[in-house]
Amino acid sequence: MTPKTNIGDMFDAENFRTSGHALIDVLADQLQRRLTGVGPVINWKSPELEDQHWQQPLPQQAIFNADDLINKLQSDILPDSLAIHHPRNMGHQVATPLPMAALCDLVAALTNQAMAVYETGPSATMIERQVIRWLSELIGWKPTITKHINGILTSGGAQANLTALLAARQHSAKSNVWKNGIADHKLLKILVSEHSHYSISRAAGIMGLGTDAVIKVATDIEGRMDVTQLQHLHQESLIKGEHIIAVVATAGCTPTGSIDPLLQIGQYCNTQGLWLHVDGAHGASALLSEQHRQQLDGIALADSVVWDGHKLLYMPATVSAVVFKNPANSFAAFAQDASYLFQGENHETEEFNTSYRTLECTKRMMGLKLWAALSLYGVEGMALLIDEAFAKARLFADKIQADQAFELLMQPQTNIVCFRYLNDGLDAENLNLLQATIRKSLIESGAFHLTQVTLHGATWLRTTLMNPMTQASDLDALLTSIKQFAKN
Ligand SMILES: Cc1ncc(COP(=O)(O)O)c(C=O)c1O
Known part of the structure; x- marks a missing residue:
């Protein structure tokens, strides 16, 4: 039974302190797991099915307390979020946010x-x-x-x-x-x-x-x-x-x-x-x-x-x-x-x-x-992040070029790398379809997050390498997985 709501409790500073500490613990644990690549990059579920779970009646009275909220975050909401700090998250141009900056928010x-x-x-x-x-x-x-x-x-x-x-x-x-x-x-x-x-x-x-x-x-x-x-x-x-x-x-x-x-x-x-x-x-x-x-x-x-x-x-x-x-x-x-x-x-x-x-x-x-x-980090510290991201993009481009199964669109100038899986037996339309299918399968498997782009009629797989946790081994694993998914 949740107690009846009163205004004093809503603004209670001690409650804020207690829940805040508990929440930071949950977030820090999750950050640690994600930085080390534990769990999927995305816990893929069909949006149509998921939507059915979010059709609850409007609560007229409290339905849970602060602990329940934290539990709900821990059990449902955080696990179903895109793991932005996961080393195999290479999708959009979305920062892997600095934890101290998140505290400022x-x-x-x-x-x-x-x-x-x-x-x-x-x-x-x-x-x-x-x-x-x-x-x-x-x-x-x-x-x-x-x-x-x-x-x-x-x-x-x-x-x-x-x-x-x-x-x-x-x-x-x-x-x-x-x-x-x-x-x-x-x-x-x-x-x-x-x-x-x-x-x-x-x-x-x-x-x-x-x-x-x-x-x-x-x-x-x-x-x-x-x-x-x-x-x-x-x-x-x-x-x-x-x-x-x-x-x-x-x-x-x-x-x-x-x-x-x-x-x-x-x-x-x-x-x-x-x-x-x-x-x-x-x-x-x-x-x-x-x-x-x-x-x-x-x-x-x-x-x-x-x-x-x-x-x-x-x-x-x-x-x-x-x-x-x-x-x-x-x-x-x-x-x-x-x-x-x-x-x-x-x-x-x-x-x-x-x-x-x-x-x-x-x-x-x-x-x-x-x-x-x-x-906290100065221009020098922040530049480390840029240098690291751009160097990783070049490394990935080199790996793609060294592998005959792939074509590199162009040498990256920043941290975005576009490439495609090749298959001589396919015409242009089906080759495009293959890239899109590979991407969809990879995302739905939860193994990687990457994007795609169509330029002058050709579809390319697209990675944005801005996660400092991504290692060379993750890039190798991506290329290997693409080949496997393409064969399947
Ligand atoms: C070159 C460029 N300009 C503008 C935007 C839009 O920025 P925002 O998503 O912050 O609105 C983007 C987003 O990806 C971008 O790549």
């Missing part, structure tokens, strides 16, 4: 700093500004020790890209689009690589430009934007009387991890007066690494950069930065009149009120975990 949850304006999150605001200054310094923009900060943290790279493109449009369009709408601006376009993330065309849709406003630039065999084609398409667009609001370069494109030639693109954009946005959601973290940062040469020429912490900065989701070279542009995306929140009208007065610059009003205190990680 608990602080964010309990203190619940709404962050819309300074007074709803004084220290949270300051920490966020500190993080933005650090990221800007890594990009190569002069550290802003002045009052004016040049960006914000927001929930996810998709939203960060939208924010940057709204700013780009407001900056480049000939009149105030925020206020007057786009009726007078039918020909606003965005130039972007064919491998750009879908959030760019989705942003075009949201912004009322229509997804057809996104002009796709072809890539070379290494998946990088072809700069000659970019120039050609830009000139063609000028002849048609179109107005390019931004060129979007991708640093670490989603399908292959390729990094567009930022220096060449930046030089072209700068001479043509084009806004350059770099979607570095995945790859901007290479800036931390002495070994790999030269791949991002030219990023400082950008007008705006997006950088996800919950990818290669090893943060729990979500924390994404959108930063602008010119601090004034950080106000360009949104211009709101809400006297219940903002008492000032100008940027000077609203400098410390983050919601002037974000889509979000209430916003999680997401800078804390990033500030903590950079403080």
Whole structure:
């Protein structure tokens, strides 16, 4: 029998302490098991069948106490989660989060700093500004020790890209689009690589430009934007009387991890007066690494950069930065009149009120975990993670190339490796089907998590090697399992 609920118990600090210790014990045990590869990567169950277990009546009274909750987590919920820290988890670009950063997220949850304006999150605001200054310094923009900060943290790279493109449009369009709408601006376009993330065309849709406003630039065999084609398409667009609001370069494109030639693109954009946005959601973290940062040469020429912490900065989701070279542009995306929140009208007065610059009003205190990680491990420590992930991708590529059963799509530029199992007896369509079937079987077996991507009609298996626990033996085991599954 669970006792009747009372408000005092709901907020009891001692209960919180006791349950908190018990919960951390459960999580630490699970972390340990997963780091050492105990159990499946995914406890695969059909979503249709699982859904039937989550159709309970709405509880009118308590149905369990805190201990029951922890037991439920331990018995059902945690075992049925994707084992992100498992060495054989090689699927999406989702960080294996640093445990200390996860603890910071608990602080964010309990203190619940709404962050819309300074007074709803004084220290949270300051920490966020500190993080933005650090990221800007890594990009190569002069550290802003002045009052004016040049960006914000927001929930996810998709939203960060939208924010940057709204700013780009407001900056480049000939009149105030925020206020007057786009009726007078039918020909606003965005130039972007064919491998750009879908959030760019989705942003075009949201912004009322229509997804057809996104002009796709072809890539070379290494998946990088072809700069000659970019120039050609830009000139063609000028002849048609179109107005390019931004060129979007991708640093670490989603399908292959390729990094567009930022220096060449930046030089072209700068001479043509084009806004350059770099979607570095995945790859901007290479800036931390002495070994790999030269791949991002030219990023400082950008007008705006997006950088996800919950990818290669090893943060729990979500924390994404959108930063602008010119601090004034950080106000360009949104211009709101809400006297219940903002008492000032100008940027000077609203400098410390983050919601002037974000889509979000209430916003999680997401800078804390990033500030903590950079403080605990420094750039050098965080770079170890990048170097390790990129080296593992190269090692895996070498293993694939050395095995005649497989074809490697391209040498990895970051930590994403695409490859396929070969079978001479199959036509193109069935070879594609085989990759998809192998992947499905591997996931449903619980042995590995990996993804797939279709490029120019060919389906490739895709691994994102960002789990520091993955060893060479796990990569060998993946190739062996693929061969076995293919034979079966
Ligand atoms: C290049 C790129 N940009 C943007 C995004 C979207 O980021 P988020 O999932 O944080 O919204 C992704 C996600 O994979 C990405 O790879």
